[in-house]
Amino acid sequence: MPNHETLAARWLESYDKSNYxxxxxxxxxxxxxxxxxRPFGPDxxxxxxxxxxxxxxxxLSFIRHRFGRYIASDYDQSVLDAVRDKPRPEGVELLKLDGVSLxxxxxxxxxxxxTHVLxxxxxxxxxxxEWVRVLKPGGVLSLILPCDPGWAWRFGRNFGPRKQAQKAGLPYDYYMAREHINSIFNLNQILKYHFPKRDVTWWPFRLPxxxxxxxxAGNFYV
Known part of the structure; x- marks a missing residue:
């Protein structure tokens, strides 16, 4: 049987190269x-x-707005260790956190x-x-999700991440089956229920x- 922890570590090593x-x-x-x-410029x-x-x-490199404190958190200490020496803007700190029990x-x-978490x-x-709990009234929750298992997502991944994973000797389909446990169909309904005030973009065709x-991709307002 594949060791999932070992597989996850190997995945991390090739993640940026495979995806970015x-x-x-x-x-x-x-x-x-x-x-x-888009709504949050330097002003x-x-x-x-x-x-x-x-x-x-x-x-982080896509952030344009100003901030006083920016906590970049992850549950996996090895992930944080891997990025600890990356240059970061002033005010950004790394912290090990369980994202569902803050x-x-x-x-x-x-x-x-x-982004690519839920x-x-x-x-x-x-x-x-839990995320709403820690947000101030009027705060915003910003999410990006893959449209998995939608047809376009399933078809499109053949032209990028699967090939890169296979080149690295990683079982892409097995890893996705273990990791992408929530469908976009269900997540969309959960978010619609929780956030009457929301600004959502479906990409690339804009139709929902x-x-x-x-x-x-969406910004959801508390």
Missing amino acids: DRGLSAYVLRHTHALIE VSFSQVLEVGAGTLAH PFENDSFDRLIA EHVASPHLAVE LPDLNLIY
Whole structure:
């Protein structure tokens, strides 16, 4: 049987190269990280920002707004160790956290970011409730999700991440089956229920049809 911890460590080693260096997946991910940042230019300031599941800090370079404190958190200490020497803007700190059980008081943050996280979480509705708990009234939850298992996502991944994973000797389909445990169809309904006030972009075709799109990106207001 494959050792999942060993597999996850190998996946981390090749993640940036497989997903952000080149090809279709790099184009998709770079373009869609920017989607949730469109409303927040340099004229916007958030005092306290928390990113859950920050991983290799892929999203950080897309932040345009000002901030006082930005906590980039991840559950995996080895992930944090791998990025500890990466250059970071002033005010950014790394912290090991369980993203669904946060050690913060109610109403602590102005913005919470979770990109490509909620599809991995065993009880996504509870994660959303926890994230809302730590957001201040008027705060914003920013999410990016893959449109998995939509038709376009399943088809499109043949042209990028699967090939890169196979080149690295990684069993892509097995890993995705273990990791992407929540479908975009279910997550969309959970988010619609919890957030009447939301700004969602389906990409690339804009129509709210999971089978036609690759990415779901949204800002959800508390």
